[in-house]
């Protein structure tokens with residue numbers, strides 16, 4: 001009895017609100033008469049129906065209607081849907097396969113109210129065999145009862161949606177449990193540890209879906225509209241979107257989105273403009289440069305004459321006067337700016353002036369900072385450089401891959417070098433995921449994310465410095481900081497291992513002018529992109545910085561590492577990984 005009152009009260013409240021909706025409605029042959037009755041009720045209540053059929057009593061398979069209705073709700077073409085089959089069960093099962101759909105089979109008005117208030121259900125499923133007299137109250141209850149918004153209900157819905165994180169490999173789990181165990185291991189690690197690896201991030205589900213989609217099935221050698229294979233219309237759509245969005249996001253005249261990784265993007269530029277033996281001026285690896293910037297173990301170091309540049313010993317920052325002096329003396333053909341472990345902003349005006357003075361071309365490898373550039377918290381290199389290369393998976397938060405941006409005059413040379421020069425068929429699924437990433441990076445939330453990465457990093461580095469740790473160059477302008485742990489009597493290797501025990505994941509890293517081998521190192525590198533994606537802010541950075549300082553201050557204390565590990569588990573439980 002109480003319950004009936006509740007229904008009426010809620011109905012009256014929402015009636016006053018008078019929200020008009022688009023309602024998709026569909027049924028099989030077993031639901032035809034209830035559908036027609038429901039349709040007239042819904043329309044008489046002032047809503048619009050989108051009738052998906054069926055409209056005849058002939059036997060027809062129900063899943064198609066549930067699929068269409070679910071797609072319309074997900075695409076926001078309809079606010080809600082109503083589905084009917086004889087028992088309502090097949091429709092429910094089908095609709096609930098879609099992420100974001102919460103389809104509820106309701107046989108009473110009480111259930112309709114409950115599923116709206118508790119589950120925020122967006123699809124009402126009815127039984128074709130129900131008594132028509134009960135229909136108005138159930139419909140009214142479902143369409144007009146608002147979601148309660150209660151914390152415990154929100155939490156449970158979030159858990160329900162979150163099941164998708166393991167559900168998305170459920171076929172894999174059946175076919176290949178060993179590989180799936182590795183996937184589940186990564187999910188558990190992402191959930192329960194603090195990822196401070198500066199080159200990593202966690203992508204959205206939309207990016208994961210695109211990167212795992214059927215576009216992997218397509219051969220598409222060539223470029224949109226100019227392919228060597230038939231059947232390329234869908235992949236052309238995806239790749240054109242990626243190209244246009246990349247150009248818009250970074251203001252570039254040309255974009256090649258096909259490189260499989262950052263290294264192959266760099267290779268494409270080198271091969272397009274250099275001959276073996278030509279001189280390149282690059283930041284040396286032990287100073288923060290990348291392997292592809294002339295390391296002797298990399299093709300770049302083997303093929304070209306590498307002139308390395310370093311940071312200043314005093315400031316541990318780039319010294320542009322010294323860079324100018326080296327450039328004027330060596331006259332390189334290409335100057336490479338960009339790094340994997342440099343915590344300060346790069347001054348592209350200075351790099352351009354140096355390149356112009358010595359007659360070199362300029363390539364900026366913005367792999368690490370591309371997300372900061374897209375988010376407007378680091379200067380954009382595109383106006384200053386002939387070529388800008390990047391990975392798409394670091395701060396930019398896209399799929400694992402690479403990209404070359406260049407001026408129009410080099411477009412053809414770059415395109416020819418990527419294909420057929422270096423690669424065969426492009427990974428169109430990954431290219432589609434790049435397009436999704438670029439769209440995400442254009443949203444206002446991405447700017448807020450980029451700003452927060454920098455604030456978080458400054459807070460983390462500041463906390464470590466307050467606790468007596470030595471930060472290379474005295475601080476950070478971007479998403480990463482280098483900690484010189486040798487100054488505290490430790491090695492990077494031991495520091496990273498101790499933090500790993502406590503569930504804080506970072507990497508050992510050489511510091512400028514490091515005395516130790518690259519396997520041992522004097523430093524660790526910490527970055528804040530992944531923790532920021534997860535929603536952590538300054539308060540969490542202070543806590544994490546405190547833990548790092550505690551552990552490094554008492555490196556052999558395994559008990560402390562275990563205690564912190566438990567605290568890390570508790571903290572991470574409050575911040576969901578996408």
Ligand SMILES: *Cc1c(COP(=O)(O)O)cnc(C)c1O
Nearest residue numbers: 261262263290339340365367391
């Ligand atoms: C990460 C990185 C790359 C290469 O990326 P991969 O995709 O691993 O090949 C290139 N340049 C810089 C500066 C990087 O940090």
